Amino acid sequence: MDVQLSFEDASAPVNTEDQRKALLRAAQRRVRSIGEKLLTFRDSASGSSAELAAIGADLCTSLADARAAVNIAAGLPMEDIDPASGQEYSKRIYLGLRKSWQRSYDRTISRSIGWNLDELRQVAEKARQDFIAKRPGLDDGEPWIKG
Template sequence: MDLAALARQRMRAFADPDKYRHDPVAAADNRTSMCDARIALCIALGVPAEDIDPASGYDLSRATYESVRASWRRHVEMHGFSEQYDRPRYEAAFGSWASRRPQFTNGDDWLAGVLKPEPEGTQS
């Protein structure tokens, strides 16, 4: 089994937070272990250390940013954009990247050209 597969297997072992909901210390240990497993997966996939968030273990590389951005654009192109459902999730995703990698988001509008304004008097 390759290193990435082993890291994914380890992440699955920590993926049930309900097991620990009655024990806050065990829950914190579980979250820490999950973050460590994410870091191991990033390393196994060849993500440079400077692009791995040490607190969460997430890949914060430019390639991942572009992938997330493209995913939002595809979603809106295919399904439209719901102010009620999509707006809070979009703002959370964009805000997360803006706080961690402002050099990527500065002046970038993920939805430019794909989000068409609603005609006046209508809502999604």
């Protein structure tokens, strides 16, 4: 059974676990399909730059909508989804990113190789600023790298 998916479908209430799973599978198939179209478009694009820009923008918008549908079908609250990209911007993601940056910093110190520590701090702060620009309420004022 191939389920067609629109963003409106993803916003509709899901009454059963089977409906949720079917919607999630359909949304995942849509993301894969659009991703494949984007790769094909990138590899074989021809036409005027305005035409190419319009096609690329349309595919990117479709991909963002499909990502949002996957997140909705997975049970993510709408306020945790960035409408422009369809990506998850939840407290869980915020804390996970902060922990990941701190691990990178700790590894760099313990091995004395890899990133320049000042550069690592700057990149982590930029990533933090980008995240809180989307979800300012999640910022607890803690730097992503301590040390």
